[in-house]
Amino acid sequence: MDEYEFGQLLKQRMIALGADSVDRLPVRFDPAGKSYEQPNYNVPLAPGNFIWVDIGARRADQISDLDRVAKDQ
Numbered sequence: 001m002d003e004y005e006f007g008q009l010l011k012q013r014m015i016a017l018g019a020d021s022v023d024r025l026p027v028r029f030d031p032a033g034k035s036y037e038q039p040n041y042n043v044p045l046a047p048g049n050f051i052w053v054d055i056g057a058r059r060a061d062q063i064s065d066l067d068r069v070a071k072d073q
Contacts, residue, residue, distance in 0.1 A: 024056030
């Protein structure tokens with residue numbers, strides 16, 4: 001799975017759980033040299049990579065702002 005695919009799965013899941021839209025969803029598997037503002041790429045997840053996600057979902061007039069970081073084994 002790559003950054004783009006992972007982001008799309010998260011987006012679909014958040015909408016299924018009740019989000020009206022997902023306005024921001026940058027995903028980084030290998031952050032070295034990448035800007036936060038760049039789009040998700042076809043960088044595959046590799047053992048030992050950190051997984052970083054910044055979620056901006058909207059429901060009605062409320063917007064979430066949530067960051068999560070995990071490490072692949």
